[in-house]
Amino acid sequence: MHQIIAKGAATMAVLISPALTAVEIGLHCRNPDLEIRCFEGSCDSSDDFTPMHVVINTDNSMSICAYSGCWEGPSEYFSSGTFEAFFAHQLSFLPMKSASMNADFAVVFDYADEMAIVKGFGFAMPMQCEPL
Numbered sequence: 001m002h003q004i005i006a007k008g009a010a011t012m013a014v015l016i017s018p019a020l021t022a023v024e025i026g027l028h029c030r031n032p033d034l035e036i037r038c039f040e041g042s043c044d045s046s047d048d049f050t051p052m053h054v055v056i057n058t059d060n061s062m063s064i065c066a067y068s069g070c071w072e073g074p075s076e077y078f079s080s081g082t083f084e085a086f087f088a089h090q091l092s093f094l095p096m097k098s099a100s101m102n103a104d105f106a107v108v109f110d111y112a113d114e115m116a117i118v119k120g121f122g123f124a125m126p127m128q129c130e131p132l
Contacts, residue, residue, distance in 0.1 A: 026132030027109060029054040029116045031125055038124045052125060054107060054118055055132070062088055064105055064118065069093050071103055071121070082111040091120075 035049035052066040056075070064071045071091035078085045086107045093101035105120030109129055118125045 024058070026058050027054070027056045027116070027129050028132055029056075029107070029109070029118070029127035029129035031127045034126070036124045036126075037122045039122055043124055052118070052123065052127075054116070054127060056086055056107065056109075057132070060086065062086060062091070062105070062107065064091065064107075064120070066123070069095055069101075071101075071105060075105075075107075084109045084111070088120075 030051055030053040032051040035046045035052065036043055037046065038044075050067050052064065054065075055063045057063075060075050060077045061073065062071075062075045071088075071093050073088055073091040075086040075088040078087075086105075086109075088105045090102045091105055093103070103121035105118065107116055107118050109116040114129050116127045116129050118127055
């Protein structure tokens with residue numbers, strides 16, 4: 001089964017495997033060298049930042065930490081070729097528990113180079129990963 005996702009005049013087709021039960025190994029990803037934030041169609045990097053890190057557990061729960069807290073919660077897992085993708089809707093930002101800080105996140109990991117791309121809450125980050 002494949003899904004095709006279309007949005008507006010620009011159509012983007014995404015072919016992915018159906019949701020799987022769980023990732024076989026957990027992942028820890030981070031980028032100590034760079035932070036990229038994107039808003040209103042423009043992206044900028046920052047020289048002054050606290051490195052973000054991402055943990056994806058074997059139950060597909062994820063924790064995405066930046067600055068003073070972490071977005072945490074469950075994710076959906078998909079696999080295609082060397083890619084594993086995790087999509088989370090409205091992760092809670094802890095310890096604040098403020099609905100205005102809740103965010104959707106996507107993490108796409110490639111086994112070929114052990115790199116991931118993390119997108120959510122204005123972040124668009126390449127990350128280096130290793131198994132937990």
